[in-house]
Amino acid sequence: MRIGAAHVRVRVPATSANLGPGFDALGLALALHDELEVHVLDAPGVRVDVEGEGAGVVPDDERHLVVRALRTALDAVGAPQPGLHLVCRNRVPHGRGLGSSAAAVVAGVLAARALLADPDALDDDAVLTLATQIEGHPDNAAPALLGGLTLAWTDADDVRAVRLPVHPDVVPVVAVPAQHLSTAKARGVLPSQVPHADAAAQAARAALLVEALGRRPDLLLPATQDLLHQEHRRPVMPRSLALVDALRAAGVAAVVSGAGPTVLALARRTGPGATDADAALAQAVASDADGWRVTALPVDTAGASATVVADVAGR
Numbered sequence: 638m639r640i641g642a643a644h645v646r647v648r649v650p651a652t653s654a655n656l657g658p659g660f661d662a663l664g665l666a667l668a669l670h671d672e673l674e675v676h677v678l679d680a681p682g683v684r685v686d687v688e689g690e691g692a693g694v695v696p697d698d699e700r701h702l703v704v705r706a707l708r709t710a711l712d713a714v715g716a717p718q719p720g721l722h723l724v725c726r727n728r729v730p731h732g733r734g735l736g737s738s739a740a741a742v743v744a745g746v747l748a749a750r751a752l753l754a755d756p757d758a759l760d761d762d763a764v765l766t767l768a769t770q771i772e773g774h775p776d777n778a779a780p781a782l783l784g785g786l787t788l789a790w791t792d793a794d795d796v797r798a799v800r801l802p803v804h805p806d807v808v809p810v811v812a813v814p815a816q817h818l819s820t821a822k823a824r825g826v827l828p829s830q831v832p833h834a835d836a837a838a839q840a841a842r843a844a845l846l847v848e849a850l851g852r853r854p855d856l857l858l859p860a861t862q863d864l865l866h867q868e869h870r871r872p873v874m875p876r877s878l879a880l881v882d883a884l885r886a887a888g889v890a891a892v893v894s895g896a897g898p899t900v901l902a903l904a905r906r907t908g909p910g911a912t913d914a915d916a917a918l919a920q921a922v923a924s925d926a927d928g929w930r931v932t933a934l935p936v937d938t939a940g941a942s943a944t945v946v947a948d949v950a951g952r
């Protein structure tokens with residue numbers, strides 16, 4: 638397999654996983670994007686420039702997550718490892734539950750595919766499977782890749798995902814706190830076993846959530862009730878769970894976004910551009926001394942994109 642491109646450009650959306658009861662399965666792409674430029678160099682090695690989120694914090698060498706994902710994908714198809722210059726323009730906040738690591742991994746794998754002389758060597762299922770192997774779970778990678786609302790599952794070693802409809806009245810609103818929390822730490826507090834009755838009830842809520850998001854936004858409050866992860870995570874994100882509690886008591890379908898600590902409200906449009914969650918969130922966070930950034934983020938329906946800007950000379 639040869640490298641066919643000299644310069645590629647990739648764009649990947651933020652994502653919110655779980656959506657309450659869809660733990661490790663459901664995810665929603667949001668209109669906030671990381672952008673990546675990859676230039677192939679004549680000399681070996683790597684140079685990474687980062688603007689925005691993670692600048693001065695993430696590694697600027699072979700340990701950089703986008704570089705690791707890109708090189709893993711090239712290895713998977715037996716392509717050579719060229720020297721690389723990456724320019725990352727990051728808008729997805731890191732360690733907040735908005736899928737920054739999945740965005741980085743999907744960006745790296747898609748950049749690798751775009752660099753190949755034969756991009757068909759990696760189809761979308763292979764991209765999702767590779768991204769999930771690196772990320773550990775598919776619920777952010779699937780919507781990052783496909784856009785919209787996705788349901789992902791694993792069949793032996795293969796990861797699959799389908800797109801599901803989202804009713805136009807559903808408006809996601811995120812409240813992002815200043816604090817970071819790694820997904821590894823938030824997964825570390827989960828129990829290895831759960832009561833059978835809770836698992837059974839969760840299956841009903843997850844199925845109801847698909848109906849509520851697609852056709853019955855009036856059912857979003859009961860449909861977003863979770864019994865398997867959020868309560869266990871309360872000790873590592875007490876303010877987020879307190880905000881979820883306050884919003885749900887006010888009738889807003891609020892959940893922990895991904896592994897937190899961001900809170901996601903699935904608001905219902907009540908007028909042109911207005912949402913009931915905007916007002917409830919603004920009121921709830923106004924009383925919080927530490928401050929949250931509250932933003933309505935439309936659903937990203939396009940998913941990730943990758944384009945070749947320049948081919949290698951003489952291709």
Ligand SMILES: Nc1ncnc2c1ncn2[C@@H]1O[C@H](COP(=O)(O)OP(=O)(O)OP(=O)(O)O)[C@@H](O)[C@H]1O
Binds near residue numbers: 738
């Ligand atoms: N664009 C990026 N470039 C390089 N490294 C990144 C990038 N985005 C995320 N990372 C790495 O991933 C870490 C965050 O991943 P983590 O899985 O803990 O949280 P998250 O993906 O933001 O949230 P969640 O998985 O709950 O949605 C960062 O601290 C950083 O090390």
Ligand SMILES: N[C@@H](CCO)C(=O)O
Binds near residue numbers: 660661734820866895
């Ligand atoms: N399903 C994952 C999402 C992390 O983004 C978790 O909750 O740990």
